[in-house]
Amino acid sequence: MSFWYNVRTGQVETDANRSIGERVMGPYATEEEARHALESARARNEKWDEEDEEWEHRNEAPGWDD
Numbered sequence: 001m002s003f004w005y006n007v008r009t010g011q012v013e014t015d016a017n018r019s020i021g022e023r024v025m026g027p028y029a030t031e032e033e034a035r036h037a038l039e040s041a042r043a044r045n046e047k048w049d050e051e052d053e054e055w056e057h058r059n060e061a062p063g064w065d066d
Helices: 031-035 037-056
Strands: 003-006 012-014 024-028
Touching: 003 031, 012 031, 024 031, 024 037, 031 037
Parallel strands: none
Antiparallel strands: 003 012, 003 024
């Protein structure tokens, strides 16, 4: 069974009672993972933002903007 996080209601749903696609995040293997979907997504986004920032500045020589 998969678990889903409903972004409109803040509730965890299962395959049996899952809302339409754009309202849910998932699937997650456990109810606990689904319950923390927003926190996990936020952490992933922050990590990707940091990686993007590093990628954008990868060829800059230190001190060029001084």
